Structures are given as C-alpha cells and as structure tokens.
Amino acid sequence: MTLLLTAPGGLPTTDLRLAQALADVAAVALVHWSPDPARPMDILTQAQAAVAAKATVEMAQGMLAEYGRLDPAQAMDALHTYCCRDGDRLTEVAQSLVRRTLAPETVLAALR
Template structure:
C-alpha cells in the first residue's frame, strides 16, 4: 500500500463516526498508530483534558515506554505546554533545553529519545488535549510531516465530539442528507438572486456570497437563507466584492 493509500484509509477511518463498532478509545488508538506508521514518530501519546483542566493519557502507541514517562507527560513536558498555550511545541534537541522540563527530559533521554513535538488536539479553535510525538533521533520531524500529524489530529478531534453512543438509524442518515440537499438548493436560489440583481455571472455571485459570509462570520447557508427570506438585501452582499 502506498503512503497516499495509507493516508486515504487513515482519514476515512478517523472520520467515520457512523461505522459499526466506532469507539472513541479505539479512535485515539488509531490516531496514535497513524502518527507512528505514517507520520514517522517513534512513540505517540494522546492526552485529553478533564473537566478540572488536568490532562489524562488516553492512548500510547508503544507500551514499552515507561509508565513513569507517560505519567510525567500529563504534568510536565511539550504536551502539557501545548495544551496550555494551544500552540504546537517543538523540542528538536532534548539535550539543549536549559532545564525547561527537567523531569520529562531526564526520563525521555533515559528511554532513548532525542526529540519531541506536541500538537494541539482541537475542535473549532477550542483545545481539548494534545498529541505528543517522541523520536529517538534528534532534529525531529519535517514540517510537512508535522502538518500531516496535525491534520490527522484535527480529524480525530472533530470525530470525537460528533461521536454518539447511540448507533445512527437509517432515517437519521437520510435526514442529514436531505438537509444538505435543501441547503444546496437555498444557496443556488440566493446565487441566482445576486446574479440577477447585480447583472453578474453565477460564479461572481457565488464569490459575493462567500466573501460576505466570511467577512461577517456567517455560514454560507445562513447568508443564503437571509437573502431568500428577504431579511438581507442583495446590495449588502454584493458590496462585499469591493
């Protein structure tokens, strides 16, 4: 299987919350496994925040990693800092940290690791945990591989918050599909209204819809509904084209 095929399979597996047997614990195990098998980390741990703001380890890719190091990462280290700052943390040389994480660094080096990264586990700009990636060799992962790991983490986080313990019924799936069809029809109607009002090509009218929605922090379908219901003037939307 090529890397591209592995990636396609990984993203589908992480996102399919309606699959039979989907389980949030298994989901995080898959995320950790993909960060090892596809991204190239040597050991990965996924931590999530409790209601008190503490971090709890949810998955560890390599069980050979000492339990002490796994526990330390919830209190100190790149994963903890990543969760606190909501930003990625890179420690490409653990032997050159000037005492930033003394306990974590000592335990990681003793276990044979030379570099570490941490990425936020986030949903809609809210950080719910972090993903720590440990590497035996110093210098760490390439920027492209880190972006890939972040994408995998983002998909897993979204799937996690949309997971339901109750299996989806066929009617539930049909309802979501029909809602999407109805939304598309509303957008096309609004697009036609803008094209007629401004004497524009349809593609240009869609640009106006997207620009107005983005500028005002609205969903595209919400803007379209407002136009169709006449609670929003076409001229207001067209003004977003500049």
C-alpha cells in the same frame, strides 16, 4: 467520489451538476459522521438537510447573479466574500437572502 466514463467527451452539464450535488451530500455526510450506529431516518434527514441547504445557497446565488447582473461564479464569490468578512455561515446568509431579510445590495457591496 469517482466517476468513470465509458466514452470520451465528459459529462453533459446537467449530469455534472447532479454528480457535484451527490458529492456535496457525501461530503456533508462524512463531516457529520458519528461512530454511533445510525438509524435509517437519521441518514435520510441529514441527506435531506444537505440537499435543502445546497438548494438554498443556489437560489441565493441566482438572486445575486440576477440582481447584480453577474455570472454565477461572481455571485458565489460575492456570497463567500460577504460570509468571510462578517464571519457568517453560508447557509444562514443564503437563507436570509431567500427570505428577503437581507438585501442583495448588502451582499454585493462586499465585492467593492
């Protein structure tokens, strides 16, 4: 994905986050690309699933940041460290945190 600006100064934070979300959706779509002709609903469903997964990860990141008094980058590091250590998928761990079936302190302990 390429972004071209007409003026110097970069993107505002909200636009940068939106661009990152769109790039993430595009990346997920490419990873799951199939040579079979796609139906319009297939593409829509995949895009919706990618956006929902990203939103869940961001909610979990926010929960960890608030619980552990961390900045968002540290919270994401804790989430990634926990997933890598236990071999879990990021979206599954995020869903467990959001559903409150996994305690934030358990994930944050991975940083220690």
